[in-house]
Amino acid sequence: MSFVSYRASKFSLQIVVCTGLLILAIPQPAMAYVGPGAGFALAGSFLAVFAAIFSAFVLLLTWPIRLVFRYFFGRKAPTKARFQRVVVLGLDGLDHGLTSTMLNEGKLPNLARLRDQGGFQALGSTLPPISPVAWSSFQTGVNPGKHNIFDFLVPDGQTYQPKMSSVEIRPPRPIWRIGKWSLPFYRPDIRLLRKSKPFWSILSDYGIFNCVIRVPITFPPEKLRGVQLSAMCVPDLRGTQGEFTHFTTKPLDANTCYGGETVSVSREGQIVASELTGPPHPTNPKSGSLKLPFRVTIHDHGHATLRIGNQTRKLKRGTYTDWVPVTFRCGMSVKISGVCRFLLLSDEPDFELYVTPINIDPEKPAMPIGYPSVYPVYLAKRQGPYATLGLAEDTWGLNEQVLDDEHFLEQCLETDRERESMFFDSLDKIPRGFCVCVFDGTDRMQHMFWRYHDPEHPARPETIPAEHANAIEDLYGRMDDLVGRTMKKCEGTDTLLMVLSDHGFNSFRRGIDLNRWLEQNGYLSVDESRRHEDYLAGINWQKTRAFAIGLTGIFLNLKDRFSQGIVEEGAEAEQLRNEIIERLSDLIDPVTNSKPIHRIYPAIHVYNGPYKTQAPDLIIGYARGYRVSWEAANGQTSNEIFHANTRAWSGDHCVDPSVVPGVLFCNHPVTGDRPRLLDIGPTILELFGITPPAYMDGKPLSVGTRNEAPPAEMCPQGSLK
Numbered sequence: 001m002s003f004v005s006y007r008a009s010k011f012s013l014q015i016v017v018c019t020g021l022l023i024l025a026i027p028q029p030a031m032a033y034v035g036p037g038a039g040f041a042l043a044g045s046f047l048a049v050f051a052a053i054f055s056a057f058v059l060l061l062t063w064p065i066r067l068v069f070r071y072f073f074g075r076k077a078p079t080k081a082r083f084q085r086v087v088v089l090g091l092d093g094l095d096h097g098l099t100s101t102m103l104n105e106g107k108l109p110n111l112a113r114l115r116d117q118g119g120f121q122a123l124g125s126t127l128p129p130i131s132p133v134a135w136s137s138f139q140t141g142v143n144p145g146k147h148n149i150f151d152f153l154v155p156d157g158q159t160y161q162p163k164m165s166s167v168e169i170r171p172p173r174p175i176w177r178i179g180k181w182s183l184p185f186y187r188p189d190i191r192l193l194r195k196s197k198p199f200w201s202i203l204s205d206y207g208i209f210n211c212v213i214r215v216p217i218t219f220p221p222e223k224l225r226g227v228q229l230s231a232m233c234v235p236d237l238r239g240t241q242g243e244f245t246h247f248t249t250k251p252l253d254a255n256t257c258y259g260g261e262t263v264s265v266s267r268e269g270q271i272v273a274s275e276l277t278g279p280p281h282p283t284n285p286k287s288g289s290l291k292l293p294f295r296v297t298i299h300d301h302g303h304a305t306l307r308i309g310n311q312t313r314k315l316k317r318g319t320y321t322d323w324v325p326v327t328f329r330c331g332m333s334v335k336i337s338g339v340c341r342f343l344l345l346s347d348e349p350d351f352e353l354y355v356t357p358i359n360i361d362p363e364k365p366a367m368p369i370g371y372p373s374v375y376p377v378y379l380a381k382r383q384g385p386y387a388t389l390g391l392a393e394d395t396w397g398l399n400e401q402v403l404d405d406e407h408f409l410e411q412c413l414e415t416d417r418e419r420e421s422m423f424f425d426s427l428d429k430i431p432r433g434f435c436v437c438v439f440d441g442t443d444r445m446q447h448m449f450w451r452y453h454d455p456e457h458p459a460r461p462e463t464i465p466a467e468h469a470n471a472i473e474d475l476y477g478r479m480d481d482l483v484g485r486t487m488k489k490c491e492g493t494d495t496l497l498m499v500l501s502d503h504g505f506n507s508f509r510r511g512i513d514l515n516r517w518l519e520q521n522g523y524l525s526v527d528e529s530r531r532h533e534d535y536l537a538g539i540n541w542q543k544t545r546a547f548a549i550g551l552t553g554i555f556l557n558l559k560d561r562f563s564q565g566i567v568e569e570g571a572e573a574e575q576l577r578n579e580i581i582e583r584l585s586d587l588i589d590p591v592t593n594s595k596p597i598h599r600i601y602p603a604i605h606v607y608n609g610p611y612k613t614q615a616p617d618l619i620i621g622y623a624r625g626y627r628v629s630w631e632a633a634n635g636q637t638s639n640e641i642f643h644a645n646t647r648a649w650s651g652d653h654c655v656d657p658s659v660v661p662g663v664l665f666c667n668h669p670v671t672g673d674r675p676r677l678l679d680i681g682p683t684i685l686e687l688f689g690i691t692p693p694a695y696m697d698g699k700p701l702s703v704g705t706r707n708e709a710p711p712a713e714m715c716p717q718g719s720l721k
Contacts, residue, residue, distance in 0.1 A: 075206045077689035082703070084494040085431060086684050089423075089486050090215070090438035091479050092131060093446050093653065095504035096122045096661045102476055110484030111665060114499060117707050118668040122661040124676035125503040127601060128552045128619055129657045131443065132166055132232060134502035134677055135216040140196035141681035141696035145609030148195040149217060150616060151550040158563045160536050162549055162635065166193050166217050166233050190220040190367065195611060196695075199681035200224055200434060206690055209433035211426040214419060216438065219390065221371035228371045229379065229422065231438065234390040237279050237328075237338035237358040237366065238289070242391050246402045247274055247353040259396020265351065272296045272351050276308065278328035278358065279336055279366075290328040290336070298347050306342055315344040315353075320410060323385035326358060337361035339385045343407060354402055356411075360388045379422055386418040393444040398648045405468050405648075408448060412441040420482065427489040434684065439482070445475050446505045450651025454507040458644040487667070496687060496703065497667045502677060504660035508645050508652035510589060511629030512596055514548035514620070515637040521583060526637045536635040542566065545576060546617075549635040551628055551654045553603075553616030554580065561613075577602050577617060589626075589642055596626040596642075598656035608697075621656030628654060669704035 102108050103115065111120070126134045126144065128151070136149040144150050153162040170189040194217050200210040201224055210226030212218065219230035236242055244260035249272075252264050265274045275291040294308035302317030306324075313321045323339040330336065338358040345352035360366050362380040369388050370376040380386065392415045397403040416439055423437035449471040451459040483499055490497050518524035523546040530538025536549060541557060541564035548554050556573055559565035567573055581600045589596050603615035620628070630647070631638040653660045664675055672679065679701050682692035686700040 077206050078691060079689040081688045083496045083687055085490075086434050086496045086687055087427065087486070087490060087498070088434075088436040088680070088684075089483065089497070089499045090135075090436065091442045091499065091501050091663075092216075092438055092440040093443035093503060093505050094476070094479065094501035094663050095446075095506075096663050097504065098472070098476065099663050102473065107473065108476065108480040110480045110487060111499070114483060114487060114497070114665045114667055118666040118704075119670050120663065120665050121670070121675060123500055123664040124674055125653075125657045125660060125662055126677060127606060127621070127657050129503035129653050129655070129660050130551060131216050131440075131502055134662075135232070135438070136166075136194050137678040137698075138502060138680055139198040139200070139215060139217070140194075141199055141678050141692065141698040142196050143607055143609060143678065143697045144615065145603075145607030145612035146196050146695070146697070147609075148193060148611035148614060150603075150614065150619075151552045153550045154614070155536070155549055155555060155562075157561060160539070160541070160547075160562065160564075162535055164193075164233060167191065167219055168193055169235075192217075192220055192222065197693075198222070198224075199685055199692075200226070200436075202685060202690060202693070203434055203688060206688070208688055209430060211430050211433070211435045213422050213426065213435075213437040214440070215436060216390075216440070220368050223371060226433065227375045227426075229376060230369050230390070231440075232390040234360065234369055234388055236389050237336065237360055238277065239279060240357070242357040242389050242394060242396070244357055244394050244397045244402065245276065245355040247272070247351070247355070249351045257400055257402075259394075260400060260402065262402075267298075267351050270298045272298070272353075276326065276340075276355065276358075278326070278338070282330055282334070282336075290330060292326055292328055296344075296351075296353065298351070302344070302347055304344055304347060313342065315342065317344045317347060318406075319343070320407075320414075323359075325361060325385070335364075336366055337364040338366070343403075345402075354397065354407075356394060357389055359392075362386055362388050379425075382425065383418070383421045386422075387415050391444075393441060395444055395448055395649060398448055401648075405449070405465065405471075409445070409468075409471075412445050416441045416478075416482075420485075424485075424489060427486070431493060434688075439479070442475060442479060442501070446472060446651045448648050448650070449475075450505070450507055451648065454509070454650070457507055457509055457650050459646045459648065459650045483665075490667070495667075498680070499663070499665040500677070500680065501662035503653045503657075503662050505651050505653055506655050506660050507625050508627045508650055509625045510592070510596065511627055511643040511645050512587075512622070512632070513629040513636075513638050513641050513643065514554060514632045515635075516632075516639070516641045517584065517587065518546050518548065518554070518580075519637055520641070523580065524637070531637050531639070532631075534634045534636055538637070546580060547635075548628070548632045550616070551633055553620050554618040556617045558617075573617070577604075580618060584620075587641075591642065591644075592625075594623070596623050597621065598623045598659065621658075622654065624655065624659050626655065627652045666703070668706045670701050671704065672699070672701035675701050 103112055126137045132149050132152055133144055136147045140147045149165055151165055154165045156163050168191045200212055203210055204225035210224050212228040214229055214231040216232035218228060219234045221228045221230050246260055246262045247265045249265055249267055252262055263274060265272050273295045275293050278290040278292055280289050281287045292309060297305045304315040306313045306315050309327055311324055313324055321342045323341055326338050326340060328336045339361050340358045341356045343354040345354055360369055362376040365376055393411050398408040419439055426435050451457045452464055452468050453472040515524055519526055525540040525543035527538040536547060544557050545567050546554050546556050556567050556576060557565045558567050558569055560569050567576060585597060585600055587597060597620060599621040601619040603612055603617055603619055607615060629643045678698035682696050682698040683701045685692045692700060
């Protein structure tokens with residue numbers, strides 16, 4: 001038999017059988033397209049059902065044949081694998097410095113035991129050290145110049161408008177028209193823009209089973225031998241990266257509400273009626289978005305009843321509902337399904353209702369969010385509905401003060417609980433092969449609660465709520481409990497366990513408006529009347545040589561790259577890069593009298609690979625406490641270079657990589673010269689007896705023999721409460 005064990009194969013078969021039965025038992029959603037401003041494009045329900053049933057039937061019939069074929073003709077690893085199973089537990093953003101401090105104070109007993117079994121060391125991140133870049137290097141083993149991800153957003157070469165860096169979604173073509181109805185014949189075209197090949201695809205080539213759960217930049221999911229659930233950049237049902245809705249009877253503020261929509265409602269006696277906005281109309285975008293009416297009946301003492309579609313839920317002030325299925329109908333019995341949670345914020349004197357972003361329904365996914373397509377359905381049938389949005393925790397809801405700390409914390413804890421159920425299910429069912437799961441609540445909580453951890457933060461209140469005074473340390477304690485339970489799952493098996501993070505964390509006290517600096521120094525021209533508009537709307541491109549948008553750096557307005565470019569590639573561009581580096585490196589913050597920038601990196605010299613010209617021309621390595629300002633990140637130009645950060649989003653890692661290394665724990669000693677995140681993939685390949693491809697920039701780390709350590713019972717076990 002191949003390296004994949006009988007149980008792993010049985011797991012695959014169980015999923016296929018389960019799904020085949022589910023397909024026959026439940027109504028099927030239409031295939032759909034989600035894209036900002038583009039709407040949904042739907043495939044015929046009958047074709048979707050028929051294709052799913054036929055695929056499941058073929059898989060069932062051919063499974064024994066494919067298994068025999070792999071055994072005799074499949075690729076074999078050159079040498080014997082050192083371990084039957086490798087497990088990676090990713091804790092996004094776990095900081096090396098803070099972890100070291102808490103280890104020394106005896107506050108992380110399970111991580112201490114893991115350290116004693118094998119080791120603990122700093123793990124070098126990427127340039128820049130942000131999640132989409134770092135996790136792309138983790139999975140491919142290459143630098144950003146080879147995988148093409150440099151930020152969350154990139155400017156469009158024609159319009160300069162920001163677009164997603166990792167995925168492109170196009171509507172299907174051609175479209176059949178029957179009278180006034182339009183039906184797509186093909187599936188939507190969803191393209192993953194991350195280049196290079198994940199190391200688990202190489203494992204798959206050798207017949208090794210993989211379970212990849214919520215690793216960022218895996219949308220749309222790619223084929224592999226195993227199962228996968230996508231993460232970062234999975235959109236919500238409206239086509240955004242997470243847009244909440246806030247219904248209120250309060251007068252609306254004229255200021256822009258980022259990350260969400262505020263809807264004015266009226267109260268008639270005890271009744272509030274409104275509509276939940278769904279995806280754009282799939283075949284007639286000009287008609288606007290689909291709507292779903294709902295009705296709230298207010299009772300006494302902070303209680304109410306919600307009626308939406310055919311669902312009824314009791315509302316209690318300050319308490320989330322469970323995941324509520326919502327269905328948007330669009331002619332010819334086409335249904336687009338999502339799930340969301342409702343939170344009654346206030347019933348007296350003003351009515352306020354918060355609704356999470358509408359997640360793609362995992363039981364009836366409107367677009368591919370896992371591989372095989374039945375895997376998300378399997379998880380939903382096993383544990384109930386769960387968050388599918390790439391950025392599941394609503395940081396903007398807290399940033400805009402629609403949510404309070406407790407509401408946001410509950411989202412983080414619930415998402416972690418959902419993730420834990422998926423992860424432990426994989427550990428139970430897959431005794432051989434590779435398993436990885438990333439928990440990103442560590443990242444989201446540090447972003448939002450660092451103001452309580454940093455005594456000098458501008459957003460730190462005079463009086464800190466007692467329950468959140470140690471929010472960051474409590475978070476690390478919960479992750480230590482998770483590590484302990486993971487270790488217990490791995491005991492008695494031939495398993496190598498790694499616990500790692502993609503970067504560390506740092507206080508975000510001061511923001512730098514790079515566009516204002518560029519304007520003051522003659523590199524950028526802006527229309528004064530449009531200064532505060534987002535997405536570079538007020539820029540005069542005929543007089544602009546450099547601009548900033550996104551989190552990572554500065555772009556030159558190159559002729560060969562942008563439609564209105566004025567800078568010649570070659571000597572002129574090189575001179576301009578050097579000039580900006582020299583002048584910007586001397587910048588001093590007048591408030592702190594310190595240098596806010598640690599180092600500036602010219603992309604053309606620090607990256608290698610075919611995609612390095614797609615990066616920002618200059619990557620800014622900020623010093624501790626600094627980051628690009630909110631204004632510059634959105635493509636605005638404000639009136640000041642420096643801004644105090646008074647938002648709840650108070651911690652960050654968009655700084656120089658030397659400031660925020662990640663962590664690497666392992667239950668076997670790991671040695672190497674300054675291990676890096678991009679070394680992990682080549683190391684795992686070698687552990688399975690596979691020589692890493694020559695194109696990989698990462699190098700295999702040396703893994704030794706496990707040390708003796710106290711048994712698991714010596715360390716307290718808990719849960720994500």
